[in-house]
Amino acid sequence: MLINPVKRALQSGQASVGTWLSLGSITAARFMARAGFAWLTVDLEHSLVDWETATHMFATIADAGSIALARVPANRHDHIKRVLDNGAHGVVVPMVNTRAEAEHAVAACLYPPRGNRSVGGSVHALNFQASANDYYAKANDEILIVLQCEHIRAVEDADAIFSVPGIDAIFVGPNDLAASMRSKDGRPPSVDATKKAHDQILAACKRCKVPTGIHCFSADEANQRIAEGWQFIAIGSELKMMLSGAALEVDKLGGAKKELAKY
Numbered sequence: 211m212l213i214n215p216v217k218r219a220l221q222s223g224q225a226s227v228g229t230w231l232s233l234g235s236i237t238a239a240r241f242m243a244r245a246g247f248a249w250l251t252v253d254l255e256h257s258l259v260d261w262e263t264a265t266h267m268f269a270t271i272a273d274a275g276s277i278a279l280a281r282v283p284a285n286r287h288d289h290i291k292r293v294l295d296n297g298a299h300g301v302v303v304p305m306v307n308t309r310a311e312a313e314h315a316v317a318a319c320l321y322p323p324r325g326n327r328s329v330g331g332s333v334h335a336l337n338f339q340a341s342a343n344d345y346y347a348k349a350n351d352e353i354l355i356v357l358q359c360e361h362i363r364a365v366e367d368a369d370a371i372f373s374v375p376g377i378d379a380i381f382v383g384p385n386d387l388a389a390s391m392r393s394k395d396g397r398p399p400s401v402d403a404t405k406k407a408h409d410q411i412l413a414a415c416k417r418c419k420v421p422t423g424i425h426c427f428s429a430d431e432a433n434q435r436i437a438e439g440w441q442f443i444a445i446g447s448e449l450k451m452m453l454s455g456a457a458l459e460v461d462k463l464g465g466a467k468k469e470l471a472k473y
Contacts, residue, residue, distance in 0.1 A: 211340040214299055214352040216249050216277050217378055220421040225436045228279070230425075230447035231267065234259040238448050239267040243274035251279040251444065254293070255304050261292060265333065268297035272337035279354060285311055287326070290318040295331030299338070300354025302381060307363045309370040315357055316376040320350045324376070354378050356423065356442065360386035365407050368414035379442040380415050381423040382408065412439060 219226045228249035231239055234257055242250055252259060252267050259267070264280060271278035280293035281302040290301055303315040317325040335345035338352065355376055360383030364371055372380055387407060391399035399407075408424070415422040416439070423442025426432045427450075432443045446454075 211344045211348045212338040217354045225441045227443045229445050232257040232447045232449050234263050236266050239270045242448050243271040243276040249277040249279055251281050253281045255281050255283045265296040285315050287318045295334055297333045297337035302356045304358045306357040307361050312371045312374040319353050319355045324350055356381050358383050361390040365410050372414050372418040372420050377420050379421040379423050
């Protein structure tokens with residue numbers, strides 16, 4: 211049975227850095243799994259990825275020796291069960307705003323008596339390099355459970371949510387969190403207000419002894435976050451990296467860039 215290295219790194223206080231896969235490309239996942247990230251999250255919440263494609267992406271990532279996570283579309287038992295039964299090494303659950311929602315998410319990830327995940331599936335054991343019996347016996351100890359804090363309500367009730375047993379990391383979605391903090395006339399929160407919310411989350415996680423994570427825009431920002439004590443770090447996505455790389459090359463064209471515009 212595969213010992214989940216990301217789960218172990220977080221438990222030991224180390225940082226773990228990965229990225230998001232949003233294109234639904236099995237080929238892109240194959241290359242990204244060899245790029246050196248500790249984990250890759252297949253995004254089923256905000257992408258066109260369907261269940262069959264996600265299953266092949268999990269397998270591609272696992273076969274390359276990397277860790278495949280899945281952000282489910284919503285905090286639902288059937289979504290969580292389905293990605294785990296199809297081979298994800300862990301789950302990222304969006305928009306967890308109450309303790310009850312956190313308990314629901316954790317329970318869905320774990321077999322009885324620790325949770326209420328139902329027994330079934332086939333390919334999950336393959337991705338953990340295990341027999342089915344070994345998987346059922348040990349999966350509870352290796353599945354990575356990450357809950358997203360991406361609404362100001364969750365920040366306000368952070369201690370109650372983050373202290374739920376079984377959580378491996380709390381992950382901040384900066385865009386949704388900022389959106390939930392807009393004023394009544396739609397103005398975004400100030401830089402200071404945003405930083406205060408992030409600091410509150412980090413402090414609450416430290417009190418609850420659970421690793422904290424956040425989505426970053428660059429490696430420089432990731433290094434800064436790690437220095438501040440954040441552990442579970444995502445840098446952009448494969449789409450963002452592709453577009454950023456293309457933009458850099460196009461910007462270097464100078465006058466030739468104007469010629470390209472003619473075609």
